Amino acid sequence: MTTVAEHPSTHRSCDVLVVGGGINGAGIARDLAGRGLRVVLCERDDLASHTSSASTKLIHGGLRYLEYREFGLVRKALQEREVLLRSAPHIMWPLRFVMPHAPAMRPAWMIRAGLFLYDHLARREWLPGSGSLDLRGHPAGEPLKRGYALGFIYSDGWVDDARLVALCAVDAAERGATVLTRTACTRATRHDAGWQATLRPATGTGTEVSVTARALVNAAGPWAEQWLKHAARNADGQPPRERRSLRLVRGSHIVVPRLFTHELAYIFQAIDGRIVFAIPYERQFTLIGTTDIEVAQPDGAEVCSDVEANYLCTEVNRYFRTEVRPEQIVWRYAGVRPLLEDHAGDPKAATRDYKLELDVEGAPLLTVWGGKITTFRKLAEQAADQVCAALGEPRPGWTHDAFLPGGDLSAFIGPATRPDSDFARFVQTVEQRHPWLPPTLTLRLARAYGSRIDRVLTDARGEAANHLQSLGEQVLPGLYESELRYLRQREWVQSADDVLWRRSKLGLHTTAEQQQALHDWFATPPA
Template sequence: MAETVDLLVVGGGINGAGIARDAVGRGLSVVLCEARDLAAATSSASSKLIHGGLRYLEYYEFRLVREALIEREVLLKMAPHIIWPLRFVLPHQPHLRPAWMIRAGLFLYDHLGGRDILPASEGIRLSKHSYGQGVKNEFDKAFVYSDAWVEDARLVALNAVDAAERGAVLHVGTKLTQARRDGGHWIGTLTRPDGSTFEVRARALVNAAGPWVMDVLGSRLGINSDKRIRLIKGSHIVVPKLHDGDQAFILQNDDKRIVFVIPYQGKFSLIGTTDIEIQGDPGKVAITPEETDYLCSIASRYFQKSITASDVVWSYSGVRPLYDDASSNASAVTRDYVLDLDTAEGGAPLLNIFGGKITTYRKLAEHAVEKLQPLLGNSAKTWSGMQPLPGGDISGADFEGFAKEISGRYGFLPPALAYRYARAYGTRMATMLNGAKSLDDLGRDFGGGVYEVEADYLKRVEWAGTAEAMLWRRSKLGLHVGESTKAALEEWFAKG
């Protein structure tokens, strides 16, 4: 008979990884399975923001916005290497939203969740401010406020690493084929990539499968639910940068939607997102020409550099599994989460996760585990916001000071490479470099600043099993390296 654990978590996105971390940190035994790769879907296809959601105020989502605003600063302190402050510039167009409405919204935004790290909002004249560089002259009045940036897929990976180091068992690339209740337990059948299977016996099951939450419920658990999700596709494009400076822009459109233009990977601008309801397989989504034209048109409306589809160097699409609140407009569907606990007349608990957003993943995880604790005989207190994520134990959460220290400590590294390592791995950079004293100690040079020591670390510690996982999820090196580097890495990973 399979060993019994407290919790079987299905799904290796941000919610599944966050729940696994929270639960194991409270002394529960945890197994997590992910059919493909960590952050393989929605959690690596976001706008990369830790934000309160300024526009959600228009839909009176005050509890969600407050929770998210409070979480911004918690997460900034937990992972200052992969999360950092970002100023947003909102050029004003009075026919879309009057100035008084924006001021009122920003006043709420400044005060609803409290601020310790981030500066307050302000009004500026773009013609007299450096933030106006690259913006068309017709836009002068603007509002500026603060949120934060996150390396979204790395946030998932670091939660998973922390969960594993605290005792959770993760099976990445392993699918839950079916599960059934057996008295007070769940018996889950898991299938490895080679087709072999094994069973996990758990006292409770968490369905954190994101866009596949209903598929897990129906096809693999055989349960009918009256809950529903709406699959909302969001697409982004990446183009050569449209402006200098570290500030981002939030652009209003005539359809009342907003689009972000965010500095990305040093030499690009990330533009998104769209909101399109879809049917069918959420794993087979891609940007359409109409979405590309939509995003290019909005950016070109505001910036001096006009862009078209031919300027796009990369695009990606993700599906947000939003809880169906019967809104007629996809943009108005709640981004809040719903935790559906099913005990089936005293049977083994099943917790289904509907909706959610990356900013509030940690609170979602807390609430999820707290729902299960009484049923599992566990009363341990919340802890996850008080402990840094792997690599985040940087003194005073001062990343720039840390990066300066690193450049001195590893003088043999080119400055750009040292900074990238510091950003990606924080204090775990020392573990990854494994005592290296020269470039020769980094192993094979795959080109483009990619060395074997990094590939080996990501494979051993962060479950990167393919070149794609390394280049597009554990990092965004895919935007920077050539085809020869990609081919060499594919060959290296294929050798096992």
């Protein structure tokens, strides 16, 4: 994997420079690299440091968007669900959602109508459709207050959002892209024949690099508008014209000890007309979110406020028998969503769709406005189509039927059938091949790395490990040096937080004292 520090040359040339290492930037870099273009992706921080690791972690059509007549967006997202679930069954899987009916909220007929549309706006091959439940005799009713008798159930999917970004970047790099993390694009000047950009690595991590690119993609997420104004310049010294603007909305989540033992998720109708999810998370926890708080600008260090945490507790307490109190929160996180400015009065009504703005007044500049994780692949495909056309090199898309790294399980299980059962068979095969691995470690590694698990299970010489001791020092419970070497060498990991909160969620399962050992490990230069 490439970093600025590994390249003493202070100048690089490419076909496309992609600014931003969130899901859209990583997805676009992957798609372009797979079409044979020379790509450089730069990200100011770690991959998925901000919005793309702070989502509700769902692959979903957006049931509530039907209320705002966002039929095109919902259809587009529904079409992508099974495409994505097939591409990476280790980090994405189907999830059934239960909506208890609160008579004072949306009427039952409206919910049934919405679910009918949700089932039929796009073709489903294997995800089950919606239905109704008698919560009085169903496991989903056990954690709920006794007043909830009728419920509705439907399908969507779950994704490890931060790992999705990392795997897109890995795929891009393996297809020839240069991925530079902790490297900001501080200046990009446009000329008729291309862009001249300055990439500045974080203090003390490398040398400033000049990049010449034939085209530039602005995928800076919440910072897309700021970046155009402050870093991009036409040949006359003026910033490129903006035809769009962003509405920035903070979404916050809380994590509490597990509130129910089954594997279904809940979607609750909140008193203000919003919806709140309660989702099984990391085996021992429940994830609750989200909020919609308008902000003036992103600061890169967003936090879930006490007001938002109290709001989420209050709303789920209207449904669950066991009271959720703010002092029970074990983790909270927040991210700023870059929504298209559509002048909707209420942030919850603002569109979650995206627009791609192609400016060819000189060298091509493509700016990504908005977007959501579920539609990232389609967005990237459309963006790559436009960039290739602008460069006079139209090349076909390829990602629709492609696996993400680790997603092709056929070497372990033979031909694929359906993603959820395929993954279960894969775990059984890993257990048979590596009986010395503890079951919890087997499952975590299988989830994180899929069919690339054997690349992680190597000793210091790169040979296949055959017992726990050969994986090196156990730096944290269940985290060995072999995995850390892999992450450092293959996934641009440079700090303990990269591991604890993005490449994994081990931060939830370890104490501050244990985490310090990981910080100490990264403080020691690699041998």
